[in-house]
Amino acid sequence: MSKRIFFLRNAILILLFSLPLQAADWVYTVVEGDNLWDFSAKHLDSVMRFEQLRKLNNIKNPKRLQPGSWLRVPMKWIRSNAVPARIGLLEGKVRIIRADGSAENSLKSGVLIHLGDTLNTGQNSSASVIFADNSSLTLYSDTEMRFDHLSAYGETGMVDSRVHLGQGRMETKVKPTAGPGSRFEIHTPSAITAVRGTAYRAAISPNGDSSSIEVLEGDVVVSGAEQQTLVSAGFGTQVALGKAPTEPRKLLPSPGLHELPEPLRALEWxxxxxxxxxxxxxxxxxxxxxxxxxxxxxxxxxxxxxxxxxxxxxxxxxxxxxxxxxxxxxxxxxxxxxxDRHPQPPTSLSPADGEMLDFGGVELKWQQISKVRGYLLEVAADQAFEEIVFKQETDDKTQFEVTELKQPGRYFWRVSAIAEDGEVGPSGAVRSWRLRADMESPNVIVTATEAHVVSNWQPLNSNYRYHVQLAHDADFKQLEFDQIISANEQTFDHIYSQLRYIRVCAVDEDDYHGPWSSVQKVDPLLGKSVWIVPISAIMGLLFL
Structure with missing residues (x-):
């Protein structure tokens, strides 16, 4: 579309939106059985308009109208009457300030809203409003709206609704126009929006000095500072106090969503x-x-x-x-x-997550939950709970001793609450404990060569590592070597004239240390100075 055609289209649409209601006629399509007298009584401000209507439409037989023909009716002749809007749905704290100043706080669906009333939504609250032509809008959290004009033109289907958004946010769905008398306008402190069948959002900035309009369907004419802009679907504009609307700006596309499980049971999803x-x-x-x-x-x-x-x-x-x-x-x-996330699961208390436990019964404890019949306890050999090794429904007690587990290794557990009607809620957080194996101490053998001291032992398990300590004292306070190694032997250099001590323990994959081996002495090599005294003594004896 060229710029010239685009601007021409916008100009025509703005003109159509802004035509005075009195300048247009309502065109009615005649149906079987219509006559001018009944039509005037039903739709016009006076049945005496009968003759004027006949002359305007050049009707020869007013008692028998041709079905399918048209009647042209000036808007000023049509009877206008006040029609209330009504509350559709509501959530949270919503109240009405009536035109006389009285307030109603305990509202429910169907409550009528009259001319001059103001509707307020509180924090984390919202309400929908339905108008006489079934157009609707939703007021979101912390929003105020005053209803300045609520009228209809008899039973013609034409409705004139004008409201004032004082603060907050709203979204509207307006029915297509039913004739020249239909109007739906939303006024804000800085702008006026006029629509004839569309869906759009309006919001006022926190300080109230500007308005944002975002059009989702159709077209909206936005006015500010006596200047108008046509905003089409997929575009938005902003209007500051005393300024014209900004040039329409393309709205961001919808983001892609990730697939969700159904039903969704996890609490912290x-x-x-x-x-x-x-x-x-x-x-x-x-x-x-x-x-x-x-x-x-x-x-x-x-x-x-x-x-x-x-x-x-x-x-x-x-x-x-x-x-x-x-x-x-x-x-x-x-x-x-x-x-489907209720009843909520209890919090697991003990053992601590990942704690190492000895063989024997394992006492599992969890938090008490009110209004439940009991709990479902599950223990598995894997974190995904595909290999469940123990499953038990309990009463409302908050602990259970598991004695059936004999194989050492890591176990995972979780607890679900069971509602009074028998529904099992989602599982709680997965925790684990480690059942300790009965680890042996290595049998360390120390051998010496001319160059080194070698310590070795038989491997106890292919998954084990070994903690080796070499010290200058039997209490292992003066450590010379202190490391965890993967091999089953360790070599040291000789130290002359210094007695040393060595010990080794196994370490499993969870860093649990088994018992220490017996302490082995590492005898020193004798230094050259140690032979001086014996040799001197021998030489002395020889010279006697």
């Missing part, structure tokens, strides 16, 4: 999505409705991930979108969620 180029942050939302009429949870995060909140079990929908550098929010990615 992290929702992830693909990082978006140009996204400074992300808005994540969860709703129990695929239409996201209200939210059960929302968050703005800096990274493409967020931890799943603690929600009641059930069906949900998750959506996420990027937020660009100027604060415009992009297109959303949506994914279904099936949560």
């Amino acid at each position: 992290q929702l992830n999505w693909q990082s978006l180029d140009g996204a400074n942050s992300y808005r994540a939302e969860i709703s129990s409705s695929a239409d996201f009429d209200v939210l059960q949870w929302e968050a703005v995060v800096q990274e493409p991930q967020v931890k799943l909140p603690d929600l009641a079990d059930g069906d949900y929908w998750f959506r996420v979108r990027g937020i660009d550098e100027v604060g415009l929010e992009g297109n959303s990615a949506v994914q279904s969620l099936l949560l």
